[in-house]
Amino acid sequence: xxxxxxxxxxxxxxxxxxxxxxxxxxxxxxxQNRWFFIFTIFLAVWIVSNFLDSNFxxxxxxxxxxxxxxxxxxxxxxxxxFTLVFLIRNADKKRLIHTPTFTITSFxxxxxxxLLIFLNLVVTGDISTGKxxxxxxxxxxxxxxxxxxxxxxxxxxxxxxxxxxxxxEKSAVKIIYIGLxxxxxxxxxxxxxFPELFSVRSTVKELNIIGYGGLLFMTLMxxxxxxxxxxxxxxxxxxxxxxxxxxxxxxxxxxVTPTILISTHLLNYRLSVAxxxxxxxxxxxxxxxxxxxxxxxxxxxxxxFYRNYYEIQDVIDKLGNLLVGSxxxxxxxxxxxELLTGVLxxxxxxxxxxxxAREGDEQIIHGLSMTNKELIxxxxxxxxxxxxxxxxxxxxxxxxxxxxxxKHDVLGYIIFGYQKSGSSYSDVDKRLLSIAAAEIAIxxxxxxxxxxxxxFNVTLQAKVDEATKELKKTNEKLRAIDETKDDxxxxxxxxxxxxxxIIKGYVNMVIHGDAGKINEQQKDFLELAMLSSENMVSLVTxxxxxxxxxxxxxxxxxxxxxxxxxxxxxxxxxxxxxDSRKVALTFHKPHDFPTLLLDEEKIRQVIANxxxxxxxxxxxxxxxxxxxxxxxxxxIVFKVIxxxxxxxxxxxxHLFTKFYRAKNAKFVRPNGTGVGLYLAKVVINxxxxxxxxxxxxxxxxxxxxxxxxxxxxxxxxxxx
Amino acid sequence: xxxxxxxxxxxxxDQISKMYTTLLNIKGFTTERVNNGEDAIAATLEFKPDxxxxxxxxxxxxxxxxxxxxxxxxxxxxxxxxVLTALGGKEYRDKATAAGVAYYFVKSEVDLDLIAxxxxxxxxxS
Numbered sequence: 002x003x004x005x006x007x008x009x010x011x012x013x014x015x016x017x018x019x020x021x022x023x024x025x026x027x028x029x030x031x032x033q034n035r036w037f038f039i040f041t042i043f044l045a046v047w048i049v050s051n052f053l054d055s056n057f058x059x060x061x062x063x064x065x066x067x068x069x070x071x072x073x074x075x076x077x078x079x080x081x082x083f084t085l086v087f088l089i090r091n092a093d094k095k096r097l098i099h100t101p102t103f104t105i106t107s108f109x110x111x112x113x114x115x116l117l118i119f120l121n122l123v124v125t126g127d128i129s130t131g132k133x134x135x136x137x138x139x140x141x142x143x144x145x146x147x148x149x150x151x152x153x154x155x156x157x158x159x160x161x162x163x164x165x166x167x168x169x170e171k172s173a174v175k176i177i178y179i180g181l182x183x184x185x186x187x188x189x190x191x192x193x194x195f196p197e198l199f200s201v202r203s204t205v206k207e208l209n210i211i212g213y214g215g216l217l218f219m220t221l222m223x224x225x226x227x228x229x230x231x232x233x234x235x236x237x238x239x240x241x242x243x244x245x246x247x248x249x250x251x252x253x254x255x256x257v258t259p260t261i262l263i264s265t266h267l268l269n270y271r272l273s274v275a276x277x278x279x280x281x282x283x284x285x286x287x288x289x290x291x292x293x294x295x296x297x298x299x300x301x302x303x304x305x306f307y308r309n310y311y312e313i314q315d316v317i318d319k320l321g322n323l324l325v326g327s328x329x330x331x332x333x334x335x336x337x338x339e340l341l342t343g344v345l346x347x348x349x350x351x352x353x354x355x356x357x358a359r360e361g362d363e364q365i366i367h368g369l370s371m372t373n374k375e376l377i378x379x380x381x382x383x384x385x386x387x388x389x390x391x392x393x394x395x396x397x398x399x400x401x402x403x404x405x406x407x408k409h410d411v412l413g414y415i416i417f418g419y420q421k422s423g424s425s426y427s428d429v430d431k432r433l434l435s436i437a438a439a440e441i442a443i444x445x446x447x448x449x450x451x452x453x454x455x456x457f458n459v460t461l462q463a464k465v466d467e468a469t470k471e472l473k474k475t476n477e478k479l480r481a482i483d484e485t486k487d488d489x490x491x492x493x494x495x496x497x498x499x500x501x502x503i504i505k506g507y508v509n510m511v512i513h514g515d516a517g518k519i520n521e522q523q524k525d526f527l528e529l530a531m532l533s534s535e536n537m538v539s540l541v542t543x544x545x546x547x548x549x550x551x552x553x554x555x556x557x558x559x560x561x562x563x564x565x566x567x568x569x570x571x572x573x574x575x576x577x578x579x580d581s582r583k584v585a586l587t588f589h590k591p592h593d594f595p596t597l598l599l600d601e602e603k604i605r606q607v608i609a610n611x612x613x614x615x616x617x618x619x620x621x622x623x624x625x626x627x628x629x630x631x632x633x634x635x636x637i638v639f640k641v642i643x644x645x646x647x648x649x650x651x652x653x654x655h656l657f658t659k660f661y662r663a664k665n666a667k668f669v670r671p672n673g674t675g676v677g678l679y680l681a682k683v684v685i686n687x688x689x690x691x692x693x694x695x696x697x698x699x700x701x702x703x704x705x706x707x708x709x710x711x712x713x714x715x716x717x718x719x720x721x
Numbered sequence: 722x723x724x725x726x727x728x729x730x731x732x733x734x735d736q737i738s739k740m741y742t743t744l745l746n747i748k749g750f751t752t753e754r755v756n757n758g759e760d761a762i763a764a765t766l767e768f769k770p771d772x773x774x775x776x777x778x779x780x781x782x783x784x785x786x787x788x789x790x791x792x793x794x795x796x797x798x799x800x801x802x803x804v805l806t807a808l809g810g811k812e813y814r815d816k817a818t819a820a821g822v823a824y825y826f827v828k829s830e831v832d833l834d835l836i837a838x839x840x841x842x843x844x845x846x847s
Binding site: 495500507515 | 734736737740741743744747748778
């Protein structure tokens with residue numbers, strides 16, 4: 002029936018225009034959307050005019066025919082424009098054909114052909130027979146050529162583009178391709194193949210609808226292609242489409258076949274093809290609409306019958322969001338209770354956690370955990386074993402207890418009172434709670450641990466601060482002790498040296514005869530006493546230096562030193578002692594000995610020490626000590642060469658260590674301190690020189706040092 | 722007015738100052754001794770010594786301060802000072818030199834003869 006066909010045509014053209022409109026509204030600034038809209042307009046015009054001029058033969062048919070043929074040309078043109086704009090995205094890759102020039106030129110071409118059409122130079126319609134017969138005129142070939150050209154170019158561009166494009170673009174191209182193919186196939190079928198197969202023209206005409214349907218499909222495909230922003234698999238589209246088609250086909254067959262059979266055989270009512278198609282279409286629409294309608298009414302009835310209706314998924318989502326947003330246990334507890342109370346509407350809800358449980362709570366928790374159940378419903382506690390628990394729960398007004406448990410620990414429970422409405426908790430509620438329990442437990446545990454870590458951090462920080470303070474105090478004390486030690490050493494040495502210098506002073510005076518004349522013997526005795534006191538002074542100085550070395554306060558007091566003078570003085574000092582031991586002490590003072598930068602006091606001690614040792618460790622016969630001070634090419638060399646007891650081989654390595662005394666030395670001089678050589682080594686090294694030591698046991702030793710000449714000061718312009 | 726040279730001995734240790742007094746008296750000097758810095762300055766102004774033998778380590782006013790003050794006072798700046806002290810060390814020597822000290826001796830190392838020599842040297846030149 003023509004009526005139903007008209008309805009379908011209206012739906013189809015409306016659908017096409019709608020798609021164009023929506024695309025335009027969604028992206029009014031995009032050229033491709035605009036061209037798509039224009040395309041849909043022309044296509045709709047064509048579909049309507051084509052339908053009308055085929056089926057309604059009257060005075061308007063001629064004009065309609067001309068509109069039909071013009072509009073299809075413009076449709077093809079618009080499709081080409083759309084394709085060009087859609088596919089050529091990169092501004093700098095503009096193909097030669099897509100320029101405003103081309104658009105305008107082709108538009109004018111179309112206009113020209115339309116004029117030709119209206120001038121009856123392309124087609125004319127003959128309605129004399131009551132049906133439209135189309136006659137193709139001379140210029141129809143040009144028309145057909147242009148028309149086909151548009152389509153060919155579209156296909157070429159699409160093919161080229163589909164090879165080169167990737168991702169979203171490629172999907173879009175594929176979709177358009179498929180749309181176009183379907184449209185093409187359906188129209189070829191309906192306009193070329195079906196007429197050959199079916200002789201009944203009316204049937205053929207009615208089947209044109211399939212061709213139009215194909216066009217609608219194509220439009221929808223293009224719409225999808227240009228509005229989708231995300232990548233989707235073309236296979237999914239095909240799969241879904243095939244699925245839909247198959248399910249519709251099944252529905253249709255199941256519904257339509259009996260309908261046809263019943264109407265033809267039982268009711269004797271003949272159904273035309275049109276009516277059948279109509280039935281099919283309606284069935285499909287109903288099938289499509291069923292699903293959304295159902296969920297809509299579901300929600301509605303839920304709202305009516307379940308006053309406290311909620312979607313579990315929504316609640317879980319909300320719960321997830323709030324758990325993620327917080328690491329504070331109190332906040333988590335508060336917010337979760339808020340959410341759950343809002344949804345379940347209990348008379349009360351609270352947390353019973355092991356972490357900060359009060360006395361009574363602990364018992365309850367214990368009782369609950371004995372059941373080893375995730376969700377404990379008071380009403381379901383029936384067995385006598387849990388009678389105590391039952392009583393405890395009733396007396397505390399607990400309706401529901403939800404266990405919070407992670408893989409290893411039970412954190413506690415959330416307890417709920419009965420619902421305000423008085424009803425008990427539904428299965429949905431319980432399911433929600435068990436899902437929530439797991440999430441809450443983990444979040445809460447994390448939050449509690451985090452809190453613990455923070456507290457630990459604070460205590461740690463406090464402890465560190467305390468320790469630091471202690472350390473500082475101890476350091477201060479040590480430093481104070483250190484200072485006093487140093488003062489003590491300095492003081493001790495000062496106190497020790499003062500009396501010594503007094504002894505030296507008076508003895509010296511007596512030796513010089515300032516207290517009256519003295520005889521030779523008296524002089525000798527006093528001189529020996531002097532020597533001893535001088536030794537004493539040396540010892541004290543040595544001890545002082547050792548203390549300073551060990552406490553790190555050893556420092557050099559460097560100044561210009563004339564070593565020749567120093568050596569000379571020391572030799573003179575020790576001459577008497579050498580004499581009394583029958584040791585020949587010789588020293589040839591060098592002339593013009595260069596001045597050096599040294600710590601005089603300390604190097605003097607070293608020199609004295611070496612000479613002293615040589616004297617003490619001499620043998621009895623022919624003892625000779627040669628003191629040498631020479632200036633060689635690069636170095637200054639000081640040596641004390643003796644022919645004394647020497648140093649045994651195995652003692653050589655230890656000789657210069659603190660307090661070490663070689664065996665043979667101990668024998669000869671039991672009171673030695675073992676400090677002198679150690680000090681000598683330290684001093685020489687500190688001053689930047691090198692120790693000289695050679696020895697042969699029983700034959701003698703050489704002790705000395707050498708300094709590099711760069712210790713010499715360049716000019717001695719000081720008066721002293 | 723006797724032409725014996727006068728020497729002021731400053732040391733808080735009585736034993737030391739007594740010894741130096743004896744020594745210098747034998748050598749033919751007139752001596753005066755004090756045992757603290759304040760008195761040292763007063764004695765300098767009063768006794769008018771030709772040379773001062775100065776100890777550093779003294780309570781309250783140290784020898785450095787004394788030397789400093791004397792060096793900066795018009796009346797006393799030309800009196801040569803010999804420092805005799807237990808303190809060795811470059812810093813002290815420098816300090817002393819800065820205060821205008823003529824000689825610096827460390828007690829334990831020095832020879833009395835040497836001191837006497839230096840004293841005579843100084844006094845000869847003055």
